[in-house]
Amino acid sequence: MTSKAVTSNTMLRWGLYAVLILFALFYLMPLFVMLTTSLKSLEEIRTGSLLSLPRELTFAPWAEAWSSACAGTQCQGLRPFFWNSVLMAVPAVAISTIVGALNGYVFAQWRFRGANLFFAAILFGCFIPFQVVLLPMAQMLGLMGIAGTIPGLIFVHVIYGIGFTTLFFRNYYVTIPQELVRAAKVDGAGFFRIFFAIFLPLSLPIITVSVIWQFTQIWNDFLFGVSFSGPGSQPVTVALNNIVNSTTGVKAYNVDMAAAIIAAAPTLLVYVIAGKYFIRGLTAGSVKG
Amino acid sequence: MEWLERNVPKLVLAPSFVAILVFVYGFIAWTAWISLTRSRLMPRYEFEGIGQYERLFAAPRWDVAMDNLFIFGGLFIVISMVIGLMLAIFLDQRIRAEGVLRTVYLYPMALSLIVTGTAWKWILNPGLGIQATVRSWGFENFTFDWLIRPEMAIYTIVLAAVWQASGFVMALFLAGLRSVDTEIIRAAQVDGIPTHRIYSAIIIPTMAPIFLSAFIVLAHLAIKAFDLVIALTNGGPGYATDLPATYMYAMAFSRGDLGQAAASAMVMMMVIFAIVVPYLYSELRPRHDK
């Protein structure tokens, strides 16, 4: 290689890194603003610049947001609502993933007449705007006697999560050769045997994708949370909204920001820890058309 | 027993089938019916005719909302794809700290706009955010005031939406790049084909299905975009940043004009239908032939 080519190559790499870092800064900006603001005193927020680092660190806003910030007449912070969200999200994610896996398995490997049409119908369901379903859903939940409860919220999230999880698993399982199933059938294995013995062990990457996707959707949901919860079952996003919209004389921006980060912490954590597997899962076939 | 054995797959699907039938298609039918009534605060079921649609198409605000959907949707999808593809290709160059950068690009997808809305509002606010900061560095004439200009505000929505979704698109494309057969690439390299040619002529064409997947994910986000607008501009200035989803919500829940909301929902659904059905067709068609 000539020295000229080497220089231009080095230049190119520097440029590459510059672009990548510039974008990283763009992506980090809102989080940076939230984090620094949550660590500043109110006095400093008023006087200082938005994008500056805190002069003095304070963790008081975090403590307040977690356990004593007021929403309405209750001053319990986010803590009780945080657990509501956990109680809602964990079963909802688990159930919708299991249902999606079984559905995807059928669509990919046990085709029957009309299966494609039905699959298309499920996919189309992914696109229904949630505002549309609020009122009829409220009626249904009332009829079923689970309105205003956490099981009600779980039910709603499972229903509207099936579309995506089915899509994920179906696209993943479709890459597994059908000969495998045929051979197993010849050996006398049944529907569930084949699923548990062959498909499930192969499914870790796509389970990760499904869990991350569903967890993010369900944890972050506000619209269903505010409409279908009752007192005692409000999820953390609703409480966050109440806290951010509560002011006592002066608006406690630092507490608001701390509360926002706390409310977002579980999904953030999932992305940071499992992000690698997310990409691996996608690579493993979920997006191959 | 044998019957059971044969029908297990169908039985497994049955609950989902019923659920989708009732909770998606039943509700769409319900909405369609409501759009033909004069429902206000609460649903009423007496048939009225297509008056709600006439009102809808006569409303200047709905025109703005639909225009915005196309401006916003078009820009959002194209920019996210371009940035996503670019970042994916760059990250694919054996970059140091790839894991960290990937996480940084991906994390916005983890956050709801309810969480980041306030921060975005500050950043975009000319008196507080970027404009004020850059000016305080001595660039007195620097202007970034899209948020408060009715004709530009929709682009701040695009900006925040791209921020949220482009990392996810990057992940999709990166996954696609990594699943391209390395043999072909190596062969091309041996033949001395320059890198950019390898990408444009060999790799990217094989990723057509991923473009489609990304398009669908983005289109779905664009049509459902709601939190974004509420958090950033609440439809303002005026109603310059209204989108169909926010229009519908305003009609249904703050105005007590449910019939009107249902009509707008049906129009939205038709737009979705027009986008999604060709996709589903192309997605499911080739498998028949295999």
Next chain:
Amino acid sequence: MTMKPLLAASTAVMLAGPVLAEPQAEVLHWWTSGGEARSVAVLQEQFAAEGGSWTDMPVAGGGGDAAMTALRARVLSGNAPTAVQLKGPAIQEWYEETGLADIGPVAEENGWEAVLPVRIAEHMQCEGQWCAAPVNVHRVNWIWGNKQILDEHGIAMPTTWEEFNAAAETLKAAGVTPLAHGGQSWQDATVFETVVLGLGGPEFYQQALVDLDPQALNSDTMRQVFDQMRVIRGYVDDNFSGRDWNLATAMVMNGEAAFQIMGDWAKGEFLAADKKPGVDFVCAETPGGGFLYNVDSFAFFKVDGDDRQQGQALLARLIMGEGFQKTFNLNKGSIPARTDVALDEFDDCARQSAEAMNAGAENGSLLPSYAHGMALRGAPAGAITDVVTAHFNSDMTSDEAVEQLANAVASAM
């Protein structure tokens, strides 16, 4: 004092028969900001002191939009809250859709009829029966000024819109932002309705924004109103879009702007920051006078169970109690809905407000605020706001605005 529990007991007996259950109330409201939350807490304490059990259901955000979404879902699922913060014609609208509980016995026993201005009492009645209880009366058409700035430039509080414009020009020339304003549609609408009242007078206001008379909506006066809105647009600073009202109030407080046009909840912000009326800030009615009211109230849905019905009766009685009316309104900046509460502890602005309310009840200038959902149902009110805010935030001409206004109202009827 000893009378009250007795009355409560007798009311409860009347409503619920001989069984005395513990009164239950689940209260859906969007009062989450400082003074409001404190006031609700007072109500909660009183409720508990009388043996009731209170479940708080706050849903903040969007000026009650989120709460109304939750309310619809609750009602449709057959699980209506015991009491809901509702106001204006929405009360009657809900009554028509689902029916509301009759709290007549409480109202009669406590003589509500005698202590409420007629116009306000009407809002609390559904087809002649009492179905809601008012907590306060906000006056919307206030203009707030920074005393120091006004004195500096020798400006008196304007009594006509011409005076306002002249004062604003002086301030603008001196480099002061004349008007602190937040570009949210309801704030645009708030300024708009004070201009309608100021330029058109009470009768015109009634015709245009209450009766929706097409002639009034399509009149020259309305054109002038939009002209004035365009002039006002020139008096706000560049960053007004999307600003919350309390941040606009803070601008007046901190001397960044001279005036704000806003209901008397803004006073709560001044007081919370230890500013004194007449010393640090001045309050005056908006040019042209009159009284635009915004009355917060609680409506009671039909619920099952003695305990919840007793909760409703107890809540209704407490809300209209003199003690609560006083505490609440001292916190919130408004005045009691009851006209017989002593105003000794209230400030000058509040007393001025009470006088204007009584005078307005006499001469017909006591009018419902359209911008705050007191005059019209949701659809026509929203249609008007769409036009007002579109005009204010663009270069639409007054002629176009008037034309759109007439069309929008006609299609929303």
